[in-house]
Amino acid sequence: MISAPSEVFSIMPPDVRTSKLGSIHTDLESIRAIGRELLGDRHGSKLTSVSGAPGPITEWMLGATSGKAVTDYTGWGEALTAGWGERKFIEMKLTADEVYPGVKTAKADH
Numbered sequence: 001m002i003s004a005p006s007e008v009f010s011i012m013p014p015d016v017r018t019s020k021l022g023s024i025h026t027d028l029e030s031i032r033a034i035g036r037e038l039l040g041d042r043h044g045s046k047l048t049s050v051s052g053a054p055g056p057i058t059e060w061m062l063g064a065t066s067g068k069a070v071t072d073y074t075g076w077g078e079a080l081t082a083g084w085g086e087r088k089f090i091e092m093k094l095t096a097d098e099v100y101p102g103v104k105t106a107k108a109d110h
Contacts, residue, residue: 007033007042028065028072035061054083 008026009017011033016023036044039051039061047058060079066072081087 024069025065025067028067028069031072032061032063032065056080056082057084 004012004026008030011029012026013023013029016026033042036042036047039047039053039058041047041050044062047053047062048055051058053061056079060076063075066075
């Protein structure tokens with residue numbers, strides 16, 4: 001825990017700080033903290049008013065971890081669907097030259 005950044009130390013559960021032993025709870029809380037940071041409100045106090053993200057997304061970011069990675073990941077997937085709808089994939093017929101104009105790209109030899 002010596003090398004943990006101060007941001008991570010500040011969100012550690014009290015028992016982790018006391019025991020000085022790593023815990024999955026710290027990792028799972030860190031994921032939510034990164035999400036809040038990306039949405040513009042590290043601590044989440046104004047997240048619903050400043051982020052512009054749908055309610056299910058901000059609710060997930062502000063919620064507590066279950067302590068189980070699979071459960072949290074499932075909840076995240078549910079929040080994505082509830083917030084933005086089912087995933088849609090659209091084939092984009094782009095060439096490498098269109099994506100990286102002016103950059104010489106390797107051509108396949110087959």
